[in-house]
Amino acid sequence: MDGSMAVIIVLGVITLIAGGIMCLLGFLIFGKYLTQQKRCTSRAIGEVVGYTLTIYSSVLRYPIVKFTAEDGNEYKVQGPEYRMHSRVTVAGPFVKHNGFNVKENDEKQTIMITSGNLSGEVEYRYGENPLAKRYPIGTQLEVFYDPAAPKKGYVKRYCDKRFMFWLFQGTAAFIVIVNVVVMIIAYGM
Numbered sequence: 001m002d003g004s005m006a007v008i009i010v011l012g013v014i015t016l017i018a019g020g021i022m023c024l025l026g027f028l029i030f031g032k033y034l035t036q037q038k039r040c041t042s043r044a045i046g047e048v049v050g051y052t053l054t055i056y057s058s059v060l061r062y063p064i065v066k067f068t069a070e071d072g073n074e075y076k077v078q079g080p081e082y083r084m085h086s087r088v089t090v091a092g093p094f095v096k097h098n099g100f101n102v103k104e105n106d107e108k109q110t111i112m113i114t115s116g117n118l119s120g121e122v123e124y125r126y127g128e129n130p131l132a133k134r135y136p137i138g139t140q141l142e143v144f145y146d147p148a149a150p151k152k153g154y155v156k157r158y159c160d161k162r163f164m165f166w167l168f169q170g171t172a173a174f175i176v177i178v179n180v181v182v183m184i185i186a187y188g189m
Contacts, residue, residue, distance in 0.1 A: 008186045019175035026168025040144040048139045052078055063135045067143040069150040079155030102130040
């Protein structure tokens with residue numbers, strides 16, 4: 001085996017590992033969305049008790065909702081979630097950047113954040129969490145949960161992120177297939 005073949009084998013192994021990691025991440029992060037809507041058959045009224053530490057799209061911190069399940073225990077879930085966050089910054093010589101505006105679309109499960117405008121009128125100042133104003137602490141929200149695993153619930157409405165699961169799995173499959181094809185071509189030479 002010459003040096004170039006060893007490099008191809010090492011790169012092939014690294015690529016296979018990358019595909020495996022991508023597949024595993026897809027399952028761990030987005031696998032719940034495959035069964036969540038069917039399994040979450042119980043409902044409860046929950047109360048917003050705080051906000052996530054994770055900041056989405058540089059300004060959003062999801063509400064944390066505490067609820068009591070049928071088994072009498074209290075659980076916490078975060079939400080409502082969104083399929084997509086969009087962040088748009090308007091630029092120009094007369095544009096004022098003193099905050100941002102937020103448009104939420106529950107039907108499409110999206111939220112759009114726009115910073116900068118000509119009038120200078122903004123809904124939120126920088127540093128504010130818009131979801132904290134929409135869902136202040138103490139707000140009552142409906143929680144849908146799986147009676148067998150109440151921690152795997154969702155708030156207000158189901159957020160369909162199955163496409164992300166399939167995106168991860170498709171990318172992993174593509175990486176592995178390309179790797180196998182390259183290895184076959186390399187060994188065929």
